[in-house]
Amino acid sequence: MPGAAPAPPVDIFDRCSDPRMADYKAADELGLNPFYREMGSEIGPTITYDGREAVMLGSNNYLGLTTDPRVKKAAVEAVERYGTGVTGSRLLNGTLPLHSELEEFLADWVGLPSALVFTTGYTANLGLISTLVQAGDAVFCDSAAHASLVDGARLAEGDLRAFRHNRPNSLNRGLRTWRANPANGGVLVAVDGIYSMEGDWAPLAEIRALCDQYEARLLVDEAHALGVVGPEGAGTAAATGVRPDLVMGTFSKSLASCGGFIAGPPEVITYLRLFCRPILFTASNVPASLGAALAAAKIARAEDWRREAVVSLAARLRKGLTELGYDAGGDSHSSIVPVHGTDVLSTGLLWRALLDRGVYTNCSLPPAVPKPMLRTSVMATHSDAQIDRALGAFAEIAEQGVVDAARERFVGSLELELDTSPG
Template structure:
């Protein structure tokens, strides 16, 4: 009888274990750092004040008194939780108000609110697609989209990031697969901060009779005149079939939604397992999202969106002038250029990115770091992101820190264990 294989061996012997131990010994682990106060432009983190350039709080609404009041009112009226799914005892008038206003904002028939943005993608894609269907997705799509594709058991045809010619090839091959075809792309890609060329993607999907779903997690509340996302910015709202969004970025809460045709939303409402078998979001989260949405849809929301995009341009230009490698702005169909609030600094090597992250952290600036396997080997980056509530003083202080640490890590050797098996 063959010896039993211990399932836990993969946790105890994985390829990056030595690197992780060495990183901990040198305090180079950039993850799970403790936030000790409100998530604003400057935060209390592990005993000192740091400029926050690693948050998705794009409009700075998590600290807005009106949003906090909306959360408190929902908490006071409905309690701390609903202890059941939306499908059973977990639907409040607040959910219905939020869904109605989201649908209006997106210019869609209807919307469905999920407890998390991850669940919105999983619950939509894995319900609509099944074995025999085909999903065509960008290689840079969010993990929740890729997980949903696996759960659906549909045929997956990925295409190279933002390569519409490769999308066309995938759609041509999908025509012979025999089932329905769904194209799924991020509107704004969460690591690179670039936009999908939605005008050309929408045209390609239509030519091949495929449906198109856009993940607007990082676009809603930021892009377009109404803040309705990348679809609005590209002028293709009427050519996109489904639009997903999240509350954990600009909407200052936690949760997600999908908006689209009424009959499709109704189908998801009674068929999506991720919706039916997940407890409803706590009332305070729904109240906060509704409060934030109403600010975004006001004249003040337009000002906040202009401010965050202006801050993005300022940081992007400053980093480029310091010699850091940053992505080129996206060129929209009308010829205008756009820098999203996500401004990545391309570093390359994992260990160098970790060292640069630590130098910035010690200098009082927090950024996110993306290492393999979150990004391809050799493509490590520092993901900076701005808020509407960052002042020029905040950004100038951050750029001064980038200038101070710029050359410090170039010749700084990594601990030998950090480079073993890495990029």
């Protein structure tokens, strides 16, 4: 008897017929796709979106420096002096005097001896963790830590252990268990200084104390804190008087550019320079990004009014949203103001209703966040009037029940489709 025909071999492209792709397509067709939207202008306090002006509450340009003439001039001068690209890695032909100047400036700013500039913040975290945490070691990440910290830990040969978000007790339990086995290796604890979605701070003093108790090294990702909090904008560690072993920072937020860095002891930085694959095997920063980042870092460190403005504008936005009945979290003393949604559809509808009223926000959905939310953030260069204009849109949506009405229409039309579908 002939055997059953062999199953056809799996086509790797079949992996792309994920059911989430259908959701994405449906959202697109309903005009509810918040992703890959094209900006029609530079990212300032307002942007041009779809030919219309919108208040920009969906960026990481916290100090408003992407449009600063001094930062732009520095970028142009870097291009004129060094060209548009370096066409090679840091190791071979991609290191410029701008790298050295930036590394010295950044190390001094965050109060650590040395620094190393990477092409992005993502590769800085990926490179640091995957190079440092070797077989037998472990990295303990806060469960809300940025994807670049988690991905670095996944790439590392050592273990990835998560502890509950901002729960030192959970970290304590993990570290105690790890150290109970004397055969276990070294430990890195990795946290965000300010968490990117909620804007909440890590309890750094308690985490530092646990690192000391269990002889673990502490990495603080200051991506959302640098320039925004602490003396001279040096970040959450400086603000709380905690000394981390390693600091990560990015140029892609307050520093108005693209790139990232790790600061730490010279022996770690030298080791990374020689053995970190995400620095050895990728092209170095384009000169314009370095020129802009250096100029922005100098301005960010010197101009206190920017961090004062950003925190006070965020407080104004949060207070206004709370008064309107939105769940905007507690005061976090950061530039980030979350607007928690009830479910994915309502959150998408709120995002769309705001956009229709000239307010651009970021829609964040699971699995990127535990629950759907709009992530809003302010810039030092927003005016009170612009924040109030955004609040006016939130008010109109709440008062007119725009989201609930749209929700009913959508659910109704989906039911209609179900009712008329062939049985």
